[in-house]
Amino acid sequence: MATIRKRSEGTYQIRVSCGYGVDGKQRNQFKSYKPEPGMTPKQIEKELTRQAVLFEEECKRGQITSAVKFEKFAEQWFEEYAKVNLRPTSYARMKQLTKRVYPAIGHKRLDKITARDIQKFVTDMLVNGKNMNTGKPLSRKTAVHHLSFISDVFSYAIRMGMLTDNPCRRVYIPKQEQDEKEIYTLDEVKKLYESLRNEPLKYQVYLLLAIYSGYRRSEMLGLEWKDIDFEHNIIHVRRTSQYTAEKGIYTDTTKTRKSKRVSKMPVSIMNLLKQFKAEQGAEAEQLGTKWEDHDRLFTKWNGEPMNPQTPFEWLKGYCERIGVPFKNIHSLRHLHASLLIFEGVDVVAVSADMGHSVVGTTLNLYSHMFQEAKARNCDAISNALSFTNEIGTEKESPDEDETEVETEQQALAL
Incomplete structure (x- = not known):
């Protein structure tokens, strides 16, 4: 139920209780209303009632959120969702991402973070960010991982009825020229x-x-002797070996369902x-x-x-x-x-x-290799069908002067 309080400066404050936040404290939302000049007391009362009803409906629909900070809610997300649903390696990787995310937007209220705030963070990361180990500029993939983490937190807030919009949907990560993979010759x-x-x-x-x-590497280290079929010269991939600082070395499932596979090996x-x-x-x-x-x-x-x-x-x-x-x-x-x-x-x-x-993953990772292979296929076809180059090519008729000289030479020979 909305309550209305008149202020001394001629404005009114509308307060609506929005339940409890993730910290267990009650959350209230406030809205100010200032009457138009010349309105009568009765008109003001009627308009205040209308504004209070509209504001309360907005709160019920979840369009107004609690004043929880991003960092605080993200930590709640780690406990309530990530720890239960993510792989330990993914959980640990997400925790690493907070080292850049929290200083940038962790202090901001969840309902006050805009797409521009997140866009600024992503752009600044690509322009000024450096890899902590190598000192090299950060890659687009790194930016995608950070944005994905922020988006996951906002998506969870939407599912919890705290938000109705995810600002990450409007954030753009500039494309970079993909570096060719380093491969041993x-x-x-x-x-x-x-x-x-x-x-x-x-x-x-x-x-x-x-x-x-x-x-x-995780599949290699997860191999067990029972996965080796010496009779048929095949190897089964059934698990992976992973490591996190919290759990140490542990056995996990393969990355995806299709990662479980069988490979034929030479003698x-x-x-x-x-x-x-x-x-x-x-x-x-x-x-x-x-x-x-x-x-x-x-x-x-x-x-x-x-x-x-x-x-x-x-x-x-x-x-x-x-x-x-x-x-x-x-x-x-x-x-x-x-x-x-x-x-x-x-x-x-x-x-x-x-x-x-x-x-599609294979095509994205090795697109330039497939293009080079395709070019070689074109050359191979051209070489195999080289005889077709002669089709449509007619021998030029000898010049008349050349014919006369050739006839004279034949006569002399006789």
Whole structure:
């Protein structure tokens, strides 16, 4: 029920109770009304009643929100929604995003944040933001992640009946020229392979299996020996190995439903896996009760699942030792995709092999590779049908003077 209070300056205050906020305190909304000059007391009373009814209806429809600050409500979102519905890795990543979001808009009331406020934050991040680790400018993808987090919080407020509009819908993230992915060249891969014999067997297996399979790092580290079918030379991807500071190393499901897949492997890789299994078995027997049997392929010295950072650190050091530029552990996956594409494998098959949920993801990630492959296909067709270039080409008739000279030469010869 709305209440009306007259102020000394000739204005009126309309107050409507809007229930309780996320902190458990009662929330009231206020609206001021100033009568037009010349209105009679009866007209003012009638108009005040009308304004009070309209204001109360607006509050009931949720068009007026409680005065909760963005940071406070976002923390409530983390507790009520994110912790329950998001993967631990996604939850941890969202928490990291608050380091930039809260200083920018965390102090603002949820109902006072406009699309311009969020647009300014996003634009400033792209123009002036720097990566905390590398010092390089922030990418468009980083801006998309921050905007997505803010949008998720606003969407939750709408579901809770606190808002009716998400200002993030009107925010524009400028497109940037997509950097070409760093991929090892075949010469670099050859050098990686030639020097590999001096490395521990588990890293030999990791590098070659990563190139041949194109698995994500989390999928590689999630492999267990029961996933290896030595009889049919196939490997099943059924889980991932993840890490957060809060949970440590833990087992999770695959990224998407289609990430669960089966890969056929060459005999050379399967033989290397057999050798690796035998070596691991010998190590486990030597350690005895100190060995923790998790059935994982890639482990620490005592059988515990390997830390996700370990393959990264090994590959970086290995590249430095043999003089090959380090291009990130994920570039091995890109290398696998590029080899498939340049061998003429169609996009649907590449997408399935990479475990992408939709073909569009594959096209977006490797569009320039498919374009280059398409250009090569055009050249291949032209070369195969080169004989068609002669069609429609007539031999030019010899010039009359040339004919006369040729006739004279024939006569002399006789």
